[in-house]
Amino acid sequence: MTPAFLFSAFSTIAMLGWLYLIAAARWTPQTLSVVRLALPLLISVGYLICLVRFSPDWQGGFSSIEQVRLLFANDWALTAGWVHYLAFDFFVGCWILEKAKQSNLSHFLVIPILLATFMLGPIGFLLFSAARRPDLKVAH
Numbered sequence: 001m002t003p004a005f006l007f008s009a010f011s012t013i014a015m016l017g018w019l020y021l022i023a024a025a026r027w028t029p030q031t032l033s034v035v036r037l038a039l040p041l042l043i044s045v046g047y048l049i050c051l052v053r054f055s056p057d058w059q060g061g062f063s064s065i066e067q068v069r070l071l072f073a074n075d076w077a078l079t080a081g082w083v084h085y086l087a088f089d090f091f092v093g094c095w096i097l098e099k100a101k102q103s104n105l106s107h108f109l110v111i112p113i114l115l116a117t118f119m120l121g122p123i124g125f126l127l128f129s130a131a132r133r134p135d136l137k138v139a140h
Helices: 003-022 029-057 065-071 075-102 107-120 122-131
Strands: none
Touching: 003 029, 003 075, 003 107, 029 075, 075 107, 075 122, 107 122
16 A cells, blocks of 8 residues: 555545535435545544554654655655545535535535535635625525
8 A cells, every 4th residue: 555545545535525515415414424424534544544654754743844844755644644634624514514504505505615625625614604694695
């Protein structure tokens, strides 16, 4: 197993999860709950594999930009960082979808927010926060 393989495998898994969320306009809360937990847990296993594999070669750290650069010079650490983003951003996307359903936001409004969350993480969260304003709600 190589970092490149894990990068590709977990990127594909995450992409399928995001496609599921975009198509999830009519999914039940129970189905969403399973996906919301199962997929991030699966991706988290990939994260753990990267960390375990990388830990003997640990160089760098988080105290400066130079330390982070040194840390991510290792492909295992870089893949761990990528998989970390995949798991966390997907979890946030699931939360957005769940809260959007509770707020009766149109799924057509939620789709671009999910896409922004997938591609730009915090920007999607920012857009969702703005969309939840009472004066901006759109009926189904």
